[in-house]
Amino acid sequence: MKIALIGYGKMGQAIEQIALNKGHEIVLKIDVNNIHEFTNENLQKADVAIEFTGPHSAFQNVMQCINWGVPVVCGSTGWLEKLHEVEDACKQKNGAFIYASNFSIGVNLFFELNKFLAHLMKKHSEYNVSLTEIHHTQKKDAPSGTAITLAEQIMQEITTKHKWVNNPTQQPEELSIISERIDPAPGTHKVLYQSPIDDIEIIHTAHNRVGFAGGAVLAAEFLKDKKGIFTMKDVLGFT
16 A cells, blocks of 8 residues: 655654554655645645644645545544535545544454443532643643543543543533643543542553554555545444
8 A cells, every 4th residue: 555644743653663564655755844845746646645744734634635635534633613614525536535533453452442431420410520631741732632532431421421521620511621831741541430439540651653554554454445534433343
């Protein structure tokens, strides 16, 4: 498979190494120093594009891939207010698109566990739920996209929580997400249910970027030659 990497920071380089180890070819690498090479002609060399940049460039990058007819996997967070525009464009162009707040197989298993636990806890109002996420100091958005996904899953089950807030809160209708930035942490997410009697906590801790990068390559392998909008649940066969 021929891959275009849109974003060649630490994550892009980790994706490159895994892709090469699996026998794939990187035909285009775009970063801030060669953005002029992000053209239709160059992108057409790829079977799939993998986009990992940042919240200010992701939307435009993904839209370019869709407009130019190249399947795109996106892991950039912090731009989801425009996600529906990408999905609409993908449908209109009969394109192929996967977005995930986290491509790690372990995190996606954690998402399923989080949903199941929230479903169990919704009848037990004596427990208050909160989240904590810890990342390295170079992470550009807070809370993390993964934490937001966890919060939204919880609120679908525990309907007394009406919105998430990125700070400690005493308001019963708010779901608190605490964001900590500590080097060199690649990513830890904690979901805590507290009551006067006991606590229940689930935690996912990433040891490095390999899990994220490997999941992104897996998603690209899944998306090749497909049409439509997919998620990691499709990639991992959870649906």
